[in-house]
Amino acid sequence: RTRMSTMHETTVTAPVNIAVIKYWGKRDSALILPTNSSLSVTLSQDHLSTRTTIRASPDFPKDRLWLNGVEEDIAASKRLINSITTARNLRAALEQKLQEDGTTAETVVPLSKWSLHICSENNFPTAAGLASSASGYAALVSALGALFNLPQSTSDLSRVARVGSGSACRSMFGGFVAWQAGVSDDGHDSFAVQVADRQHWPELQALILVASDKKKAISSTAGMQTTVETSELFAERVRSVVPKRMEAMQRAITERDFATFAEITMRDSNQFHAVCLDTYPPISYMNDISRSIVSLVHAFNAARGRVAAAYTYDAGPNAVIYALKDDMRDLVELVTYCFPRDESTPPEAFYPDSFAIFDS
Ligand code: 2P0
Known part of the structure; x- marks a missing residue:
């Protein structure tokens, strides 16, 4: 029925x-x-x-x-x-x-x-x-x-x-x-x-680089709780850093100012991971591949003589890179050259706007 x-x-x-x-x-x-x-x-x-x-x-x-x-x-x-x-x-x-x-x-x-x-x-x-x-x-x-x-x-x-x-x-x-x-x-x-x-801002693109597909050791929920309880650096971040950055970031987006958007993005990712290390016991989400991608992005920006790409990392080692469309093409070429994909890379890897997979 x-x-x-x-x-x-x-x-x-x-x-x-x-x-x-x-x-x-x-x-x-x-x-x-x-x-x-x-x-x-x-x-x-x-x-x-x-x-x-x-x-x-x-x-x-x-x-x-x-x-x-x-x-x-x-x-x-x-x-x-x-x-x-x-x-x-x-x-x-x-x-x-x-x-x-x-x-x-x-x-x-x-x-x-x-x-x-x-x-x-x-x-x-x-x-x-x-x-x-x-x-x-x-x-x-x-x-x-x-x-x-x-x-x-x-x-x-x-x-x-x-x-x-x-x-x-x-x-x-x-x-x-x-x-x-x-x-x-x-x-x-x-x-x-x-x-x-x-x-x-249609020219802005995101590229996801999977540095590891392992499950993270410490969940965000548990990790942030320990940070609140133990990190002094965190208190400073909440009090004096984030409010300024929220304003500057909204302005950068409104004005499509990529250099400012990118610098704040990288600095905030770095501070978030610094606060994780300042947690006691410390929390470490990035790995060696994450850190070499940080260096690569800074080298790319130095070579261009301007801030052309920004990395950001969440509670894990995988990178998300923001860049404008024209720069993203070159960046993807550079990343694929530096981190050749292995056999296990799934065929659905694609860009732009954007999802590329690099296995450790
Ligand atoms: C974020 N993350 O802003 C930050 C950056 C991870 C690092 O939001 O406990 O899964 O469910 O509120 O939302 C991860 O935290 O934690 C997160 P709950 P959630 O994206």
């Missing part, structure tokens, strides 16, 4: 983002409120994204979720429960409002009371060690917003993505995105805003 009339389904995709001003540190771990604002570039959905389908039905006995085909235990994840429950509460409020407004009860589908089946897939190898929680929670919350027909703005919904994973709030937008840390205890002022859309 088909129950199509009572089945509702939505599919969305959400992209990965790479921070140029790094988020590292929480002032509230339960609500995922950061110690400092951050800023990122959202990558193209074609290469790195999560695709999530959600189905709601009165016939489902409970919520279930599959990640890349493997069922996850929702009850074991506070983050999943928090984000799903928050979206469901927004839907319940909407249903109540529609009823109060006089919409006949039969036309208000009680989606807030139905259970969900959630299916989420990354279009990139999870083993490649690239951030998947950002696109994952952004896709989940975008799909819930669409399924529930929520009237909230994207910035409002970014708050819901934030309680799943901090960096996910930035993946709710394309282009250049700031996550404003806020100062409140309840998180109402901690959400993402778009600084500029992708079309604002």
Whole structure:
């Protein structure tokens, strides 16, 4: 017997983002409120994204979720429960409002009371060690917003993505995105805003260099907690460095000033990794290949007599390089010459805008 009339389904995709001003540190771990604002570039959905389908039905006995085909235990994840429950509460409020407004009860589908089946897939190898929680929670919350027909703005919904994973709030937008840390205890002022859309600066490209596809030793969540508790350098970063950089970075993006954009990006990556080393016991995410790519980018810039490329590293050894289109062509040639790919390099390596793989 088909129950199509009572089945509702939505599919969305959400992209990965790479921070140029790094988020590292929480002032509230339960609500995922950061110690400092951050800023990122959202990558193209074609290469790195999560695709999530959600189905709601009165016939489902409970919520279930599959990640890349493997069922996850929702009850074991506070983050999943928090984000799903928050979206469901927004839907319940909407249903109540529609009823109060006089919409006949039969036309208000009680989606807030139905259970969900959630299916989420990354279009990139999870083993490649690239951030998947950002696109994952952004896709989940975008799909819930669409399924529930929520009237909230994207910035409002970014708050819901934030309680799943901090960096996910930035993946709710394309282009250049700031996550404003806020100062409140309840998180109402901690959400993402778009600084500029992708079309604002189409010549800017990102190249991803996979230096290792091993899983990282210390998770971001655990690592940043230890940093907050032990690093003195970190306190200085939060107090006096990041606020200045947030302003300068937004100006560089608005003015399409690549040299400034690139220098702040490299300096902020370097400071983030310095703060990790200042953590006690120290955290070290970059490896020898990461460090030789740093040297290569500085040599490339020195040879050009200007800042033509910028590296940035997250909580792992893989490099993301930003450059303008004309310089990216030469940079890719240089990198492939210095780091010849081995047999195991997957054939999907491509550029521009951009995904190249170099195995150690
Ligand atoms: C960032 N990272 O700004 C920084 C730079 C890693 C290094 O956001 O605990 O996975 O889920 O809020 O978002 C990684 O942190 O941590 C991260 P949670 P998340 O992109």
